Amino acid sequence: MKRSKYFLKTLKNVSSQEKIASARLLKQAGFIEESAAGRFYFLPAGQRVQQKIMQVVKEEMDQAGAQEMVSPILHPLELWKETNRTNTAGFELMKVTDRRDADFALGGTAEEMFVDLVRRYKISYRDLPFNLYQFSPKFRDELRARGGLLRVREFIMKDAYSFHRDEEDFKVEYRKMSDVYTKIFNRLGLETTIVESDNGYIGGEYCHEFIVDSEIGESRYFKSTKGYAAHEDVARFKPDDKNLSEDMLELKEVDAPRGTTMQDGVNFHKMPLWQQIKDVMFVDDRGRYILAVIRGDYDVNETKLKHLVKAITLRPATNEEIREKLFSEPGFISPVGIKNKLEAGVELLVVADSSLRTIKNAYGGSNKKNLDLFNINIDRDFKADIEGDIALAAAGYEAPDGGILEEKRGIEVGNIFQLGYHYSDKMRGAVYTDKDGTEKPFYMGCYGLGIGRTMAAIVEVWHDDKGMIWPESVAPFSVNLISLGENEQAEKVYNYLLENGVEVIFDDRDEASAGEKFADSDLVGCPYRVVISRKSLEKGGYEISKRNSGEQKIVSHGELLKQLYE
Secondary structure, three states: OEHHHOOOOOOOOOOOOOOOHHHHHHHHOOOEEEEEOOEEEEOHHHHHHHHHHHHHHHHHHHHOOOEEOOOOOEEEHHHHHHOOHHHHOHHHOEEEEOOOOOEEEEOOOOHHHHHHHHHOOOOEHHHOOEEEEEEEEEEOOOOOOEOOOOEOOEEEEEEEEEEEOOHHHHHHHHHHHHHHHHHHHHHOOOOOEEEEEOOHHHOOOEEEEEEEEOOOOOEEEEEEOOOOEEEOOOOOOEOOOOOOOOOOOOOEEEEOOOOOOHHHHHHHHOOOHHHEEEEEEEEEOOOOEEEEEEEOOOOEOHHHHHHHHOOOOEEEOOHHHHHHOOOOOOOOOOOOOHHHOOOOOOOEEEEEEHHHHHOOOEEEEOOOOOEEEEEEOEOOOEOOOEEEOOEOOOOOOEOOOOOEEEEEEEEEEEEEEEEEOOOOOOOOOOEEEOOOOOEEEOEEEEEEEEHHHHHHHHHHHOEEOOEEOOOOOOOOOOEEEEEEOOHHHHHHHHHHHHHOOOOEEEEOOOOOOHHHHHHHHHHHOOOEEEEEEHHHHHOOOEEEEEOOOOOEEEEOHHHHHHHHHO
8 A cells, every 4th residue: 555545644743631642642643533522433544453453353253163243233122121221221321213213222232132133043952052243333322431442432342142051061161262362362462361340231140351451441450469350340358357356245325426437436436447337328229228337447349239239220328318218317327226217118228248247346326426336246236138248359458369459450352241041031032942842041151352442452552652563463554665765666665565465555655754754654553664765775675674673674675575574
């Protein structure tokens, strides 16, 4: 491709407000351009990179036995209603109505569509397992698009869905897809950490994200010094035992004219934070009041809490609700006796964190202003409706594997989900015929990979202050050929490279200075630059340099291909 004819419009500068390297460089180099917030044009060079990423993904998915297809972008809304995701997807679900008043969802993810497809056929146990995948536009009405391609409202995703007889069969595919993803990202020049994560509105019981470490990433996770890794939404840790050797003391009420914060309690009573009980009141999507009770030096993890109480959303209860519905007092809430006086019809769940088993004789509120309770003990003084892990992990805590948690940030580039029977149970007819002739629901898995987000991650890892440094597997062109007043010889080299299957962009612009051509070459980031000038010809050939190292040397015409393929 000749640069004079190629739609590659580089910019000298982009907005100084754009702090994220990938967003700045992809736009400055003419790879992408924003149409509206969170929606991008992929210009010719950007599309070449995107297609190469997709080709790597396709090769590895096909090699693993997955089969490519494509589903409609508009999803009949009744399918989403079958699984109740019209309610659980929240603000990210976009809806449209056609001229026949039929309602559709713009696909943000395609579980319902693939289940609907498969259930239309009479599937036997002999047909299982199989894995279907697609490259498809996705739409999510994100509250806040940001970071160029990192958080967008419209994007291409590779999403795959596997169908199995049972969990044992599924686990084989899950491990295979984990290995496939690792291989894909390695080929793309990305080192990833596999991180336990939250399944969100996709459904199922567990999933893992593939994260590329980066300070600008939105994924916050914890990694143990011994290898355990989990997203902050689901990260577990071992609470340390405190005063379990103490005898239980008698519950008593004490005057406490203090403020309403945890630190106010510590300051007033001159007792450690860990011995204080933290009580946080929420209201869920069903109108239930959820009292989260946890050790005072820990924070409540709302994602864990939502899963434990099977809520779709949670919000903090207002002071008015606490006083008028629960007859308690903000800042002095207590699980002790709170259920003895509730407004008629109010449902309250007391959820205790497991960390309460590591302390005795705690102190905290009494549901009355300026009065506290001393020597609170779980089971004796209050009963939990639900008990489990609702604690937010933090750096320095002991990991489940015995290591110490370290906080990390990164870019999520892919994820794999165990769906189990989540969709096949909700969608009528999502069954196969087993050996004994009975119909059984499919056991499912889901595997997503964001193409644009992966492109951004590659740039975040592979760039310098001059521009992008594309790995050869996804570079828009292998060679940036530059002529400095030697167009006739450069034209011959250009044709020679094309004839030998080398992807080359030939900067033949007469109006561009040498400095401009070199700057654009560094910005665009092709793996090799070949410069043909009178000076290089006098030295016996062409100047070839590697973008990732800056190493330069003069090579003869006969050595050129060897240098490119070494």
